[in-house]
Amino acid sequence: QSVLTQPPSVSGAPGQRVTISCTGSNSNIGADYDVHWYQQLPGTAPKLLIYGYSNRPSGVPDRFSGSKSGTSASLAITGLQAEDEADYYCQSYDSLRGRVFGGGTKLTVL
Amino acid sequence: EVQLLESGGGLVQPGGSLRLSCAASGFTFSSYGMSWVRQAPGKGLEWVSTISGRDDSTWYADSVKGRFTISRDNSKNTLYLQMSSLRAEDTAVYYCAKDGGSGSYYNWYLHIWGRGTPVTVSS
Numbered sequence: 174q175s176v177l178t179q180p181p182s183v184s185g186a187p188g189q190r191v192t193i194s195c196t197g198s199n200s201n202i203g204a205d206y207d208v209h210w211y212q213q214l215p216g217t218a219p220k221l222l223i224y225g226y227s228n229r230p231s232g233v234p235d236r237f238s239g240s241k242s243g244t245s246a247s248l249a250i251t252g253l254q255a256e257d258e259a260d261y262y263c264q265s266y267d268s269l270r271g272r273v274f275g276g277g278t279k280l281t282v283l
Numbered sequence: 284e285v286q287l288l289e290s291g292g293g294l295v296q297p298g299g300s301l302r303l304s305c306a307a308s309g310f311t312f313s314s315y316g317m318s319w320v321r322q323a324p325g326k327g328l329e330w331v332s333t334i335s336g337r338d339d340s341t342w343y344a345d346s347v348k349g350r351f352t353i354s355r356d357n358s359k360n361t362l363y364l365q366m367s368s369l370r371a372e373d374t375a376v377y378y379c380a381k382d383g384g385s386g387s388y389y390n391w392y393l394h395i396w397g398r399g400t401p402v403t404v405s406s
Contacts, residue, residue, distance in 0.1 A: 175327070207390040218378055218399055219328060224392040262328050266389040271342055272330040
């Protein structure tokens with residue numbers, strides 16, 4: 174059981190907007206530790222998508238955005254494209270367990 | 284261009300040892316924290332260990348504490364993970380990653396990832 178909880182799967186049609194939630198607790202997200210998001214395309218290594226809740230590394234389209242509220246964080250993808258089909262992971266720090274990942278969310282583009 | 288190339292993975296018997304290496308290029312290696320993250324077959328990501336660039340402070344996941352040792356050789360731009368007392372549940376692809384973030388370790392992120400090296404623990 175992951176310390177950070179993500180939905181196992183989400184889906185959307187091309188052009189739509191989808192969100193992926195990452196629910197934590199007062200020992201991680203609620204304690205104000207940053208949340209980061211990674212994208213893992215099939216058969217490849219993970220790639221940093223969002224850092225510090227809402228910052229995009231160079232090269233990441235602005236269709237991807239992150240936010241935080243209380244003990245949860247969210248990743249939003251607008252203008253969904255076929256190449257966005259991948260696994261998405263949130264990551265933060267937990268005062269009891271160290272660096273932690275969510276269980277991952279598989280995004281399917283219909 | 285930043286590049287990370289892992290090596291040293293393979294098949295090892297339960298209770299055995301293995302040393303993974305990660306050759307880094309394209310950045311000032313000694314200035315950055317470095318981490319290992321693993322992914323068991325069909326499963327999610329699991330952070331394993333981190334070493335700082337400034338003072339070689341180290342951090343470990345509870346699942347590997349006392350069995351794995353992270354180290355670095357800044358003269359060779361290489362990160363290591365010495366794994367001992369290996370168990371079947373250590374079977375995974377092991378990724379090396381360059382850490383990002385200028386503040387507290389607690390908020391570092393895994394900026395650049397290598398392609399990974401597979402480790403299989405089986406008799």
